[in-house]
Amino acid sequence: MQNADYWQKLQPITDNSILWNIPEQKTGRIAILGGNLQNCMIAIKNTEFLNSLPIKTVNLLLPDALQGKLPTFSSLYFAESTESGSFARSNTLEDFTLNSDLVLYSGDFSKNSITEIAITDTLKKLSPNQLAVLSRDTVDLITADIQGILERQNLILIASLAQLQKVFRAALYPKMILLSMPIFPVIEILHKFTLSYPCTIFTFHQNQIIIARSGIVHTIAIDKTSYTPLSLWSGTLACKISALALWNPQNLLEATETALFWDHRQK
Secondary structure: OOOOOOEEEOOOOOOHHHHOOOOOOOOOEEEEEEOEOOEOHHHHHHHHHHHOOOOOEEEEEEEHHHOOOOOOOOOEEEEOEOOOOOEOOOHHHHHHHHOOOEEEEEEOOOOOHHHHHHHHHHHHHOOOOOEEEEOOOHHHHOHHHOHHHHOOOOEEEEOOHHHHHHHHHHOOOOOOOOOOOOHHHHHHHHHHHHHHOOOEEEEEEOOEEEEEEOOEEEEEEHHHOOOOOOHHHOOHHHHHHHHHHHHOOOOHHHHHHHHOOOOOOOO
């Protein structure tokens, strides 16, 4: 297994071919969805971070239960919400996601059936050329209707191993990932899974960051990066992955890997 030709251990260096594609002039459109009445700070911080990069438009959509409770800024929009303050189905929500090159689902949606349907519908209606990055509790929200979503070539799934376990179960995948598994069987299963489904998977297990796409699996020990098991999911890494994917849509595996080591402050 350790000599499998589809598995490679990464080195803590950036891919220059990916970084060369960072534009000098602002380009591309990112739509950010996330937040509910109780929690929206990560979505706002993600918007601020991405607006510091050379991206033409970075717009944030929040449930309108938050309208009047936050300082307004030019890239902030609101869509209809449920009684509990999460997203409901609406033309505003659908139009917002369709008017972008990449949609970052930043999480904090809260678990309810109305929001689950609303968010899942947006994913299903994205065009084949649009990119989608799913992070945090977005992964839990969309597992009930996962099959068609996993077929998206331009999907990046940033998920814990426990979340992937739910995804595999919902997809009726015959091989199951167990939290108690050693690293090598997990790598083998992700190799086979990403041969069946064209999405890109980013996960973490036994102190190893794992990235898989098209049957290729790359790993790196987390202590060779600047991240901790907690900060992997804080939102900043999802933003970096989103930006590099936006500029490198044909190289999503490499863009996801490079995001781990990319210091966006360096010109």
